Amino acid sequence: MYLNHISRSFLALIIVGFGVIFGAFGGGMQSAAAAEMLDQPSAANRSFSIWLSEFQNKALRNGIRAATLQSAFDQIQPIARIIELDQKQPERTPMGFETYLRKIITQNRIDGGRENYAAYHEMLKRTARGYGVPAEVIVALWGLETSYGANTGGFDVIAALATLAWEGRRRSYFENELMEALMILQNGHVERAEFRGSWAGAMGQNQFMPSSWKRFAVDENGDGHKDIWESEGDVFASSANYLSQNGWNPAFKWGWQVVGFENIPTSYIEQKSKFTLAQWQKMGVRIRGSDDARAGARLGNLALRLVVPQGGNGRGYLVTSNFDVIRTWNKSDYFALTVGILSDLVARQPSPQGRADSGVSGYNP
């Protein structure tokens, strides 16, 4: 599930930032062997053909029609660039949260979020009401995954998933995703030529993997297609459905930036200890900003935990269970915090003093 939704850009950042190392995966070649093979086209073709033939037999047994296979795999070859991306060694030095935040939440991304929030206001509000998920969180996820649909990834999804399945480092995971991708194609949700996504197979404007598409995608506009590639209505409803199904509680937001946590025992943070706001306040923790503090005062006995990201220049956040719902999308704390922070910025009008005050800098302690 870890790679559920990671877009190409996010994956690259997360690999750099967190030193993610893919676990040990049984079966198949290792990627180095696959890469070496790609230098000898005939050997690679032979090996790929053998794998593909076996996979297609499995697909036929799973109800995929021969005509679908023909259309899906016509001219498909493993993509060397994907093996290369998959092989990239993660750096050992983690990227601090402050650096990460400033790379991701640019003024362009904030402005784009606000523009889209306004442009799709009616549709977003309807979706937000229907699923009990804030419109600004739907917009933030859209903005972080694909810059509001502008960068959905240029790889052919079938070829990408076939490459990763053949490569073999996570064969069963990618074969399963490929099987679901074939179902999407077979059921006519996307045109073969339009079936594009990230190098790791994340698809459309909210970068669902095919298995997540199967579980959570929604045909909001009722045209018979769960079209997360071209239909904004379907994109918003699918993201909202994902969060709702994973337990989003509409009674409260994701979390709040706090101050005064310097003396909180590290063990409380590491062990994800939960306390009410009143209990945190007794320990000196305060929600930052008067509006947010007033909202926080209505929390009552809601259990909150403290998140203090590494290299965050003294940033700390009290988060609700909704923060953990965002982590089901992508389990990185950095990602979930960034979704929350961007959603707040999207929902907030720019200050009259100008744009410089409305960005991430406004969040500095």
Ligand SMILES: [Ca+2]
């Ligand atoms: Ca639709």
